[in-house]
Structure formats: C-alpha cells, structure tokens
Amino acid sequence: xxxxxxxxxxxxxxxxxxxxxxxxxxxxxxxxxxxxxxxxxxxxxxxxxxxxxxxxxxxxxxxxxxxxxxxxxxxxxxxxxxxxxxxxxxxxxxxxxxxxxxxxxxxxxxxxxxxxxxxxxxxxxxxxxxxxxxxxxxxxxxxxxxxxxxxxxxxxxxxxxxxxxxxxxxxxxxxxxxxxxxxxxxxxxxxxxxxxxxxxxxxxxxxxxxxxxxxxxxxxxxxxxxxxxxxxxxxxxxxxxxxxxxxxxxxxxxxxxxxxxxxxxxxxxxxxxxxxxxxxxxxxxxxxxxxxxxxxxxxxxxxxxxxxxxxxxxxxxxxxxxxxxxxxxxxxxxxxxxxxxxxxxxxxxxxxxxxxxxxxx
Amino acid sequence: xxxxxxxxxxxxxxxxxxxxxxxxxxxxxxxxxxxxxxxxxxxxxxxxxxxxxxxxxxxxxxxxxxxxxxxxxxxxxxxxxxxxxxxxxxxxxxxxxxxxxxxxxxxxxxxxxxxxxxxxxxxxxxxxxxxxxxxxxxxxxxxxxxxxxxxxxxxxxxxxxxxxxxxxxxxxxxxxxxxxxxxxxxxxxxxxxxxxxxxxxxxxxxxxxxxxxxxxxxxxxxxxxxxxxxxxxxxxxxxxxxxxxxxxxxxxxxxxxxxxxxxxxxxxxxxxxxxxxxxxxxxxxxxxxxxxxxxxxxxxxxxxxxxxxxxxxxxxxxxxxxxxxxxxxxxxxxxxxxxxxxxxxxxxxxxxxxxxxxxxxxxxxxxxxxxxxxxxxxxxxxxxxxxxxxxxxxxxxxxxxxxxxxxxxxxxxxxxxxxxxxxxxxxxxxxxxxxxxxxxxxxxxxxxxxxxxxxxxxxxxxxxxxxxxxxxxxxxxxxxxxxxxxxxxxxxxxxxxxxxxxxxxxxxx
Numbered sequence: 001x002x003x004x005x006x007x008x009x010x011x012x013x014x015x016x017x018x019x020x021x022x023x024x025x026x027x028x029x030x031x032x033x034x035x036x037x038x039x040x041x042x043x044x045x046x047x048x049x050x051x052x053x054x055x056x057x058x059x060x061x062x063x064x065x066x067x068x069x070x071x072x073x074x075x076x077x078x079x080x081x082x083x084x085x086x087x088x089x090x091x092x093x094x095x096x097x098x099x100x101x102x103x104x105x106x107x108x109x110x111x112x113x114x115x116x117x118x119x120x121x122x123x124x125x126x127x128x129x130x131x132x133x134x135x136x137x138x139x140x141x142x143x144x145x146x147x148x149x150x151x152x153x154x155x156x157x158x159x160x161x162x163x164x165x166x167x168x169x170x171x172x173x174x175x176x177x178x179x180x181x182x183x184x185x186x187x188x189x190x191x192x193x194x195x196x197x198x199x200x201x202x203x204x205x206x207x208x209x210x211x212x213x214x215x216x217x218x219x220x221x222x223x224x225x226x227x228x229x230x231x232x233x234x235x236x237x238x239x240x241x242x243x244x245x246x247x248x249x250x251x252x253x254x255x256x257x258x259x260x261x262x263x264x265x266x267x268x269x270x271x272x273x274x275x276x277x278x279x280x281x282x283x284x285x286x287x288x289x290x291x292x293x294x295x296x297x298x299x300x301x302x303x304x305x306x307x308x309x310x311x312x313x314x315x316x317x318x319x320x321x322x323x324x325x326x327x328x329x330x331x332x333x334x335x336x337x338x339x340x341x342x343x344x345x346x347x348x349x350x351x352x353x354x355x356x357x358x359x360x361x
Numbered sequence: 362x363x364x365x366x367x368x369x370x371x372x373x374x375x376x377x378x379x380x381x382x383x384x385x386x387x388x389x390x391x392x393x394x395x396x397x398x399x400x401x402x403x404x405x406x407x408x409x410x411x412x413x414x415x416x417x418x419x420x421x422x423x424x425x426x427x428x429x430x431x432x433x434x435x436x437x438x439x440x441x442x443x444x445x446x447x448x449x450x451x452x453x454x455x456x457x458x459x460x461x462x463x464x465x466x467x468x469x470x471x472x473x474x475x476x477x478x479x480x481x482x483x484x485x486x487x488x489x490x491x492x493x494x495x496x497x498x499x500x501x502x503x504x505x506x507x508x509x510x511x512x513x514x515x516x517x518x519x520x521x522x523x524x525x526x527x528x529x530x531x532x533x534x535x536x537x538x539x540x541x542x543x544x545x546x547x548x549x550x551x552x553x554x555x556x557x558x559x560x561x562x563x564x565x566x567x568x569x570x571x572x573x574x575x576x577x578x579x580x581x582x583x584x585x586x587x588x589x590x591x592x593x594x595x596x597x598x599x600x601x602x603x604x605x606x607x608x609x610x611x612x613x614x615x616x617x618x619x620x621x622x623x624x625x626x627x628x629x630x631x632x633x634x635x636x637x638x639x640x641x642x643x644x645x646x647x648x649x650x651x652x653x654x655x656x657x658x659x660x661x662x663x664x665x666x667x668x669x670x671x672x673x674x675x676x677x678x679x680x681x682x683x684x685x686x687x688x689x690x691x692x693x694x695x696x697x698x699x700x701x702x703x704x705x706x707x708x709x710x711x712x713x714x715x716x717x718x719x720x721x722x723x724x725x726x727x728x729x730x731x732x733x734x735x736x737x738x739x740x741x742x743x744x745x746x747x748x749x750x751x752x753x754x755x756x757x758x759x760x761x762x763x764x765x766x767x768x769x770x771x772x773x774x775x776x777x778x779x780x781x782x783x784x785x786x787x788x789x790x791x792x793x794x795x796x797x798x799x800x801x802x803x804x805x806x807x808x809x810x811x812x813x814x815x816x817x818x819x820x821x822x823x824x825x826x827x828x829x830x831x832x833x834x835x836x837x838x839x840x841x842x843x844x845x846x847x848x849x850x851x852x853x854x855x856x857x858x859x860x861x862x863x864x865x866x867x868x869x870x
Contacts, residue, residue, distance in 0.1 A: 005376065010705075223728060225723050228710070232703055232714070235703050235704070236703035238696070238699055239699060239701070239702060239714060241663050241682070242682060242694060242700055242715070243683070244662070244681050244686070
C-alpha cells in the first residue's frame with residue numbers, strides 16, 4: 001500500500017527536481033509508445049529533444065524558431081500567472097492577443113506609408129491598450145455584476161475571432177492586395193516591422209519583452225507589496241481582506257496586466273513572424289500559454305523554462321512527423337504525457353510517499 | 362463490581378509524536394468519568410480509539426469483561442458505545458428527525474421515530490421538536506440533537522467531547538441534569554474537558570493526561586481545582602495580575618452599529634453601542650454564532666460601517682483595515698488559519714500581513730523582507746512561540762503557538778485599541794495564561810482592549826466591564842467585578858426555551 005503524508009512545508013528540493021524527473025519519465029513512457037507504433041524510440045526522442053537544436057541539417061531553421069515560438073508563450077503566460085496566483089482566471093488570452101494585434105496593426109497602418117521611428121513604439125502601446133481593454137470587459141462585469149470571468153473571457157475569444165475575420169476581409173484589407181483577404185504586410189515595411197534583432201537567433205522585440213516580463217514579474221512577486229497581495233489573495237482570500245487588500249482593484253489589475261501582455265504578444269507576432277492580419281492569424285498561443293503557466297508552476301523562471309520546453313516539443317514534434325512519419329496524434333499524446341507527469345509528480349513536493357501497511361486508518 | 366470499560370496499556374504514535382503512551386484506566390457502570398488534560402495531551406486520540414476511529418498500536422480494551430477492539434465506529438456503536446463530538450455533524454437544511462434518521466442503521470418510519478425522539482427528550486429533560494429545521498436551532502439545541510441521536514441507541518457508555526464549550530451556564534446545568542440522570546440509570550459517561558469546576562461538580566472519578574501519559578487519577582470532589590490544574594499542566598499557574606488603573610479618555614466608540622450579514626447563515630448586528638476607554642478591558646461574552654465574527658469584521662474594517670465606528674473622536678467607519686491600522690485600531694480574528702494568517706506563508710510573510718504599515722515594513726512599495734524577518738523573530742521571542750524559526754509555514758505551527766504569534770504580532774505593534782476574538786480558543790492552559798497577561802499588560806500601558814470570548818471564566822478574570830452579545834444585540838456593560846455566573850447567564854439570554862422544563866429541585870438550587 002502507498003500512503004501520502006502531507007509535508008508541513010513544501011520540499012524545496014523536489015520543487016526543482018520534479019520537472020526534470022517528469023521529462024525523464026515522459027521520455028520513457030513516450031519511448032514505449034513510439035516502440036509500440038513500430039518506430040525506433042531512441043531516434044524519436046533524439047529528434048524531438050535534440051535535433052532541433054543540434055542537428056546541422058535542421059538547426060539553422062529550428063533554433064530561431066525556438067525563440068519565435070517561446071516568446072509569445074512566455075509573454076502571455078507571465079501575465080496569466082499573476083491572475084492565476086490571485087485566483088483570477090483569465091482564460092481568454094487568445095482573444096486579447098487577437099484584439100491587441102488588430103489595434104497595433106491598425107495604428108501602424110493608419111500612418112502608412114510613413115516610416116517615422118515613433119510608429120512602432122506607438123503600435124506596441126496600441127496593442128497593449130487593445131488587449132487591456134478586451135480584458136477589462138470580463139473585469140468590469142465581474143466586479144460590477146459578479147459574472148464569472150472564466151466564461152466571459154473565454155466567450156470573448158470567439159467574438160475576437162469574428163472581429164479578426166471582419167478586419168482581414170474588410171476594413172484592414174490590403175487596398176493593393178487584389179481583393180485577397182489579409183492586411184498589408186507589416187513586417188516588410190520599415191515603419192511597422194518587428195525585425196529579427198540578431199541574425200539567425202529568432203530574437204525579436206517580442207522575445208525581449210518576454211524576458212523583461214520574466215524579470216519584472218519575478219521582482220513584483222518577490223519584492224513588491226503588490227506581488228505579496230496577489231499571493232495572499234490567492235492563498236487565503238479572507239486573510240487578504242483582513243490585510244486590507246481591495247479585491248475589486250486586484251481583479252482589474254490582474255486582468256488588465258494579463259490582457260495588456262497578451263495584446264503586446266499579438267502585436268509583436270503580427271508585425272514580425274506572422275507579418276500581417278489574416279483570417280487564421282491566431283494559432284492558439286493564448287490557450288497554450290495557460291498550460292505553460294501551470295507547467296512553470298506560476299513562477300516566472302519556471303514559465304521561462306516551460307515556454308522554451310513547450311516550443312521545443314512543438315518544433316521537435318513537427319520534425320519527428322516529417323522525418324519518421326510518426327502520426328501527429330502520437331506527438332500530441334507525447335505532449336500530453338509531459339503535462340500529465342509534470343502535474344502528477346507535483347505531489348512529491350507537497351507529500352511524502354511511504355510504502356507499506358499502515359496501522360492507522 | 363467489574364468495570365464496564367477497562368483500558369490496558371493503549372499506545373498510539375504518530376510520526377514525530379506519541380499521542381498515547383501506555384494509557385490504562387477503567388470506567389465503572391453508572392460512573393461519570395472525567396478525562397482531563399490540556400490540548401495535545403492525547404484525550405482525543407484516546408477516545409477515538411475507544412470509538413473505533415483510530416486503531417491502537419499496542420494495548421487492549423475490554424468492555425463488560427469481553428475483549429473489545431472496534432474496527433470502525435459502527436462496531437463501537439453495536440457494542441453500546443456512543444459519542445457526542447465537539448463539532449456537530451448535522452445538516453442545517455434538514456429537520457431534527459431527518460438528521461437523526463441519517464445516522465441510524467435501520468431508521469424506523471418517520472412517524473415512529475418522531476415519537477421516540479419525543480419520548481427520549483421528555484424522559485431526559487431535553488426538549489426538542491423533531492420537526493424543526495436544524496438551521497434554526499441554537500448551538501445548545503443542536504447538541505441535544507446529537508445527544509438524543511446517541512440515546513436512541515441505548516448506549517452503555519456515552520463519550521462526550523468538550524460538550525459545554527458552546528453552551529450558556531443555564532444550558533450547562535440542564536445538560537448536567539441529563540447526564541446525572543443517565544448515570545443513575547447505569548450508563549457510564551466518559552467526559553472530556555479541561556474545565557475544572559465542571560468536572561468537580563459532575564464527575565465521580567478523573568483520569569488526568571499529560572503529554573500522552575496518565576499522570577494522576579483523583580476524585581474531583583475531594584481535591585481543589587487548583588490542584589487538578591497543577592496535575593494537568595505540570596506546574597502551578599499564576600493568575601493574571603494587574604495594578605489598578607484609572608480609565609482614561611474614550612478611545613473606541615461604536616454608535617448604533619447595524620449590519621446585515623454577508624451570508625444567509627450569518628447573524629445581523631442590531632444597534633450595537635459600546636465605548637472603551639484607555640487602560641480598560643471590555644469583555645464581550647456570548648455563545649459563538651451570535652454576531653461575534655460580524656462585530657469583529659465591522660471593527661477591523663473588512664466590512665464598512667459608515668458613521669458607526671469612531672476612533673479617538675474620528676469617524677473611521679468608511680476606511681479599510683489598513684488605514685484603520687495606521688490610526689491604531691488593530692484586530693485579531695478568531696480563525697487563525699486563513700483569516701488571521703495565511704496557512705502556506707511563512708511567519709515572516711505573515712508578519713507583513715498586518716504589521717506592514719505600523720512597523721514600516723515597506724519602502725516605496727517594496728517589502729522590506731529583512732525587517733519583516735526581524736519583526737517576526739521579535740514576536741517569536743517575546744511570546745515564546747515554539748517554532749524552528751520565522752521561515753516555517755504558519756500551518757506547521759500548533760494552534761496555540763500560532764495564536765501566540767498572531768496576538769503577539771498585534772501587541773508588538775503598540776496598538777491604541779486592540780480587538781481580539783476568542784484569544785485563547787484551543788490554546789493550552791499555560792499559553793492561555795500568557796496571552797491573558799499580555800492583554801492586561803497592554804491595557805495597563807494605556808491601550809483600550811476589547812476581548813470577545815466564549816470562555817466566561819476568562820472574561821470575568823481579565824475584564825473591567827462585561828457585556829453580552831446575543832443574537833446580534835449587545836447588552837449594557839456591567840462592572841465585571843462581583844458578577845455571578847448566574848447573572849452572566851441571564852445576560853447571555855439564559856437557556857433557549859428551557860425555562861419551563863427545568864425540574865423543580867434544580868430550579869430551586
């Protein structure tokens with residue numbers, strides 16, 4: 001019989017060790033799955049985890065992709081983690097990401113064809129504002145009318161998608177685009193482009209913003225009174241009220257910050273890797289970021305690593321499909337295993353495991 | 362006469378602590394046997410073993426001469442052992458008879474059950490209407506539901522865990538009358554308590570536990586309460602002392618505080634008036650659930666009370682907890698984990714919870730963690746909090762130690778007015794004495810102290826004036842000195858609908 005005994009305080013050693021252990025266990029379980037599919041498990045694992053970074057044939061393309069994919073994930077997840085820590089559940093980052101992209105792109109296109117250097121910073125501001133405003137809708141509805149922010153923010157994703165379709169086919173459509181849907185290409189125009197800052201690294205302004213967000217979130221949570229109040233509100237809401245935390249302010253703040261960061265991520269994407277507003281501009285970063293936030297234990301450094309790991313499995317997974325013909329669903333199952341083992345092994349940091357029969361019931 | 366229940370060398374260890382070490386005693390039929398000890402002495406573990414909730418590591422029990430080792434509470438009940446828990450397990454939205462039927466193996470038809478409930482309640486002087494909703498009952502009445510639930514099983518041994526903590530003095534008398542009658546009929550009662558006067562008036566024998574071991578047995582009527590206290594604590598306790606002081610200016614003034622409860626099961630406050638002067642301790646007595654939590658929330662600022670709360674002549678009813686703290690109005694709520702302290706945060710982090718403003722633990726919005734740690738260490742040292750250090754999570758502390766930390770955190774901030782709710786609930790006797798002394802010292806230094814408590818002995822011991830909170834109404838304060846328990850009981854609203862059923866001989870006493 002296995003028994004779980006709650007630790008008086010979470011084990012610091014296990015908090016660090018469980019993610020590593022989870023990756024190893026995922027490799028074993030995934031390897032077994034690949035073997036059952038008739039594929040060489042060692043090769044599959046190598047292709048997923050190592051080849052994107054170290055194989056000469058692929059690394060030139062894959063290595064920059066790592067930051068390109070991890071950047072928005074980290075930026076959005078950092079914002080979400082603040083709310084999640086306070087018990088405020090913004091599930092609609094995807095919508096805020098879309099609205100941020102539309103607002104930022106709209107701002108840039110309004111000045112087309114000017115190449116003024118102030119346009120790009122203005123676009124970043126507009127993107128952040130757009131995401132913030134979209135997140136304020138569930139925020140104000142929650143604080144005024146006690147609606148559930150999970151439902152409202154999630155449903156607003158679909159509203160945002162409809163607005164995106166309308167923008168791409170109608171009011172942001174490229175006037176010189178021969179009637180095809182989609183806006184002008186922002187990344188090929190000097191005034192609005194979010195360029196690769198260092199050649200062949202994938203580093204663009206969005207990645208810089210993500211790193212800054214990681215550091216800022218770390219300082220906020222560990223040193224600032226606001227971060228303390230966020231943690232307090234999430235762990236013990238009554239104690240937070242007793243300490244004088246204003247719940248309304250906290251809800252608006254957490255939703256606002258996560259919305260603004262998601263909006264910025266959308267702007268960086270539309271002006272860089274994606275290049276233009278198109279009907280299928282959003283690819284689910286806003287939802288995947290929720291997984292990244294939890295994978296990283298809602299800790300800024302954890303989110304940084306989780307974002308990179310998540311990006312790696314996406315890139316490596318695509319590569320494995322391409323090179324070995326592993327079905328896409330097997331790759332998804334593999335990613336699911338990673339999430340499962342990470343969360344399941346989390347038990348080790350809060351509980352001691354004892355084997356053997358127990359005298360007490 | 363053979364013993365009804367005899368216990369021989371029961372031992373139970375949990376990781377890191379021996380709850381019971383070779384405990385032996387015997388209970389005779391018809392005897393009221395007290396199990397006396399501080400919190401953590403092992404009383405609860407012991408009765409849980411008797412009731413089949415916990416299996417002993419070693420030792421044996423016998424009931425009526427036959428070996429007795431219940432695997433689960435059902436087996437214990439089948440053998441004739443019943444237990445009334447300190448915390449009730451009743452559904453507020455069901456009526457009395459439905460609640461009782463839920464706990465039975467084969468409940469009879471509702472009509473028969475209702476009749477049996479009426480019979481038993483009349484026989485033992487515990488009036489109870491089987492058709493009433495449990496949600497509408499007072500704590501004393503809810504306890505009667507639990508007792509009648511046990512009596513319907515015709516138990517030979519009835520275990521009662523701290524039964525009087527939720528009762529008014531009059532209700533306690535009624536309960537004792539019932540228990541004496543049960544004992545006279547041959548039912549043995551195992552009575553767990555740390556209230557010495559109760560034990561002296563009710564119990565025939567007492568077994569005293571300390572740190573899991575039987576340290577003494579005595580006949581309570583033949584020894585003094587002070588002697589039993591020494592046996593229980595292992596040292597003699599000093600009664601709280603203070604020099605007489607003249608009350609100063611009015612510091613806290615509550616004028617016509619009326620408040621609707623936040624939740625449907627809360628209690629509204631109705632036109633509460635109170636004033637507390639510098640150097641004075643005001644005691645507010647009352648059974649839990651009569652508005653204590655609501656009163657504390659209105660004073661702390663968690664619930665706004667415009668125009669009703671005045672601190673040193675200024676209206677503070679609109680401002681929040683942090684701003685009130687800055688002005689010198691500090692509070693310590695009853696619920697330690699989750700309200701006064703965050704369970705998963707360290708003591709250092711919990712020190713910041715209330716002391717940030719008054720202790721200057723932040724600079725420009727950034728928390729001064731070093732200063733917070735120093736302050737947490739000060740509290741730990743000044744109030745003898747037993748913990749490895751300030752980095753330990755609050756939930757790792759025992760209730761009494763955390764309470765000392767919470768009270769100490771407020772007192773060391775040098776408040777003008779301190780309001781505490783149940784300051785010594787669940788705290789062992791020596792720690793409780795320390796807390797009371799600290800509150801008195803604070804008053805002596807010129808602060809105004811409001812103590813809300815269910816422990817009437819405590820209130821009469823440390824208060825200058827006493828008032829009672831009953832169904833959200835606060836009585837006129839009276840000088841605590843010379844107040845008798847009976848007067849206090851009447852202020853608390855007496856016994857709930859019990860006046861006409863008190864037997865004549867009891868009423869005449």
